[in-house]
Amino acid sequence: MSLDHAILGFLSEKPITGYDLKTRCFDETASHFWTADQAQVYRTLERLENRKFVRPRLERQHSRPDRKVYSATPAGISELHRWITSGGPAPPLRDPFLIRLRFAEGVSDDELLGLLGERRQEMQARLESLRTQTARPLPADAQLSAILERLTLDAAIAHARSSIDWLDDCTETLLSRREPDSFSRSGDSRPLPPLGEKGGQER
Amino acid sequence: MSLDHAILGFLSEKPITGYDLKTRCFDETASHFWTADQAQVYRTLERLENRKFVRPRLERQHSRPDRKVYSATPAGISELHRWITSGGPAPPLRDPFLIRLRFAEGVSDDELLGLLGERRQEMQARLESLRTQTARPLPADAQLSAILERLTLDAAIAHARSSIDWLDDCTETLLSRREPDSFSRSGDSRPLPPLGEKGGQER
DNA sequence: CGCATATACTGGTCTTGTCATATATGCTCA
DNA sequence: TGAGCATATATGACAAGACCAGTATATGCG
Numbered sequence: 001m002s003l004d005h006a007i008l009g010f011l012s013e014k015p016i017t018g019y020d021l022k023t024r025c026f027d028e029t030a031s032h033f034w035t036a037d038q039a040q041v042y043r044t045l046e047r048l049e050n051r052k053f054v055r056p057r058l059e060r061q062h063s064r065p066d067r068k069v070y071s072a073t074p075a076g077i078s079e080l081h082r083w084i085t086s087g088g089p090a091p092p093l094r095d096p097f098l099i100r101l102r103f104a105e106g107v108s109d110d111e112l113l114g115l116l117g118e119r120r121q122e123m124q125a126r127l128e129s130l131r132t133q134t135a136r137p138l139p140a141d142a143q144l145s146a147i148l149e150r151l152t153l154d155a156a157i158a159h160a161r162s163s164i165d166w167l168d169d170c171t172e173t174l175l176s177r178r179e180p181d182s183f184s185r186s187g188d189s190r191p192l193p194p195l196g197e198k199g200g201q202e203r
Numbered sequence: 204m205s206l207d208h209a210i211l212g213f214l215s216e217k218p219i220t221g222y223d224l225k226t227r228c229f230d231e232t233a234s235h236f237w238t239a240d241q242a243q244v245y246r247t248l249e250r251l252e253n254r255k256f257v258r259p260r261l262e263r264q265h266s267r268p269d270r271k272v273y274s275a276t277p278a279g280i281s282e283l284h285r286w287i288t289s290g291g292p293a294p295p296l297r298d299p300f301l302i303r304l305r306f307a308e309g310v311s312d313d314e315l316l317g318l319l320g321e322r323r324q325e326m327q328a329r330l331e332s333l334r335t336q337t338a339r340p341l342p343a344d345a346q347l348s349a350i351l352e353r354l355t356l357d358a359a360i361a362h363a364r365s366s367i368d369w370l371d372d373c374t375e376t377l378l379s380r381r382e383p384d385s386f387s388r389s390g391d392s393r394p395l396p397p398l399g400e401k402g403g404q405e406r
Numbered sequence: 407c408g409c410a411t412a413t414a415c416t417g418g419t420c421t422t423g424t425c426a427t428a429t430a431t432g433c434t435c436a
Numbered sequence: 437t438g439a440g441c442a443t444a445t446a447t448g449a450c451a452a453g454a455c456c457a458g459t460a461t462a463t464g465c466g
Binding site for chain 4: 018
């Protein structure tokens with residue numbers, strides 16, 4: 001149901017084609033907080049059209065195939081507003097990587113450290129991409145729409161950073177098990193510091 | 204496909220019934236990183252049984268209905284290991300709340316602040332529940348399985364905390380727009396500090 | 407004895423997302 | 437001139453998760 005409203009959101013800002021919703025919106029400007037594939041976008045547009053929430057206008061092109069440009073209808077904008085203000089629960093955490101980690105007891109340390117490293121590299125790449133999109137600070141008198149967009153980027157940045165910090169904690173924990181410091185070698189039951197409580201570092 | 208392997212993971216540790224997989228595992232010990240409903244668990248068990256990855260044993264009970272206790276087969280354990288070491292990409296960020304925020308331009312400040320507050324309360328409750336599960340530190344000589352489980356809890360904690368920090372940043376940003384400090388009132392274009400870069404605070 | 411609850415399992419359906427495939431127009435370049 | 441790519445729209449099939457409903461056995465309580 002959320003894709004419906006994401007599309008209504010974009011169309012409430014300006015008319016867009018199905019092709020541009022996919023390539024410009026879900027592959028680019030909004031990819032840090034929602035994605036959709038081509039089949040899904042066209043099917044959702046059809047459904048929204050059937051419910052009179054959007055209206056297409058055929059646009060003839062001479063150097064390109066003809067295209068349908070969609071706009072949100074007043075009913076669509078009203079439905080978007082209703083949905084936005086209705087709120088809803090946060091989705092449960094759901095990442096196959098956590099299943100892998102949880103049941104990794106039979107996996108060698110090197111393999112597990114490799115998986116942590118791979119995932120870290122992926123999140124680092126995401127963070128760097130997000131960083132380039134936020135390199136230019138907003139002026140103090142920025143429009144609300146620019147501020148809201150920036151806030152979604154900040155959410156993705158915060159998510160990537162906390163992921164990286166957590167992955168580093170995991171790596172340190174596993175390495176410290178493999179090579180305990182000399183104090184631990186003395187055999188006492190000194191508890192490990194709680195993970196996840198460390199302050200974030202710049203990366 | 205991930206539920207298959209989560210179930211194989213639990214069954215590789217000890218035999219479990221379908222009912223306990225749902226109530227003890229996906230509703231309790233693993234609910235911070237994966238959830239599944241009852242119908243889904245039973246259907247997945249059937250599929251795993253068909254693929255010879257698990258094997259049920261009927262257990263007669265006299266004070267309760269009879270039950271099936273499932274175990275992972277050697278083939279199942281091998282498949283679990285294969286899947287764990289195969290890795291895979293991080294799922295894209297996907298939270299309807301971010302769509303709501305992005306397109307909230309037509310929503311009143313009070314409504315938007317209310318949504319931020321609701322979500323913050325929900326994440327705070329999650330954090331507190333996770334905190335009670337990690338209140339007791341692991342001993343330095345803890346088993347690897349306990350350490351790995353603790354790491355998944357840390358992931359959920361990190362996620363909740365970074366969410367709360369981000370939500371607080373959003374709230375501050377919106378409030379500062381509503382009541383700019385006197386310096387901004389002078390009309391200069393001083394840029395806002397980048398959001399998401401602030402250190403996390405204890406909550 | 408009826409009701410609620412726990413334990414235990416199964417069937418049906420819907421939604422959402424993914425993967426594959428198809429057709430069409432037009433441009434670029436070796 | 438044809439392959440590859442961009443633009444543009446669309447359909448079929450399937451998987452995973454969610455939701456709803458159903459059946460059965462057993463216990464506890466008013």
